[in-house]
């Protein structure tokens with residue numbers, strides 16, 4: 001059946017990022033399959049955030065980027081910001097590690113939701129104007145319920161805890177109906193028990209809405225609970241990639257074996 005496998009939704013080809021000659025991302029090739037949850041795991045400084053930012057075409061002028069990205073069969077040059085402009089950015093939704101980056105402290109959350117719709121669905125062909133207006137007024141209740149968020153509209157960000165702000169950003173991202181939801185350390189603002197529960201809800205909501213999830217985390221145990229596949233990043237290199245069970249039960253690279261050995265596993269993968 002191998003020959004019949006569908007092409008990947010996104011293909012990262014020969015991505016290299018350097019800073020003053022120092023290699024931060026070293027020739028990474030990575031496929032993301034439609035509908036999967038892929039976790040990129042690595043320690044601090046491994047290059048996780050740099051990988052995500054490059055993949056989204058977010059330009060940092062200090063860094064030199066080379067490589068390309070194929071999305072739904074179309075090629076985009078990552079080294080050339082102008083050419084990357086043709087990439088359908090609304091297909092990706094990014095939730096940053098720090099929720100405060102994504103929220104305006106001076107605006108009620110309802111206003112911020114309206115901006116999400118205006119930006120992600122400009123002159124939308126999918127929607128008649130009336131439908132779009134309705135969406136701007138009504139946050140999809142199903143997503144609020146799925147993520148256990150209520151009464152979000154009339155409050156300001158500071159009236160929510162950091163964990164709630166992070167969940168709200170994830171809800172905004174899901175409601176914008178991206179093809180890929182990108183989560184940077186999605187549970188860093190939450191305590192471990194709440195984190196696992198919240199991530200379970202996010203992955204479930206993404207699956208129900210047919211959204212592919214790419215997350216980066218330093219926590220292999222958390223990745224193991226939710227990811228279909230795990231990619232291991234170390235010093236900017238993709239050193240191992242496999243389905244979650246293979247990574248946990250028969251890791252090939254000594255770095256991965258060490259990660260697995262030194263994790264305290266919960267019940268799911270003891």
Ligand SMILES: Nc1ncnc2c1ncn2[C@@H]1O[C@H](COP(=O)(O)OP(=O)(O)OP(=O)(O)O)[C@@H](O)[C@H]1O
Pocket residue numbers: 019024042043044045046047048049050051060062063218
């Ligand atoms: N703009 C930049 N200029 C110079 N070096 C950078 C820049 N951005 C990232 N780096 C370096 O690239 C390496 C990877 O950083 P990155 O933030 O991607 O790692 P990370 O895996 O996300 O780490 P963490 O888990 O601590 O957030 C680090 O050595 C970092 O210092």
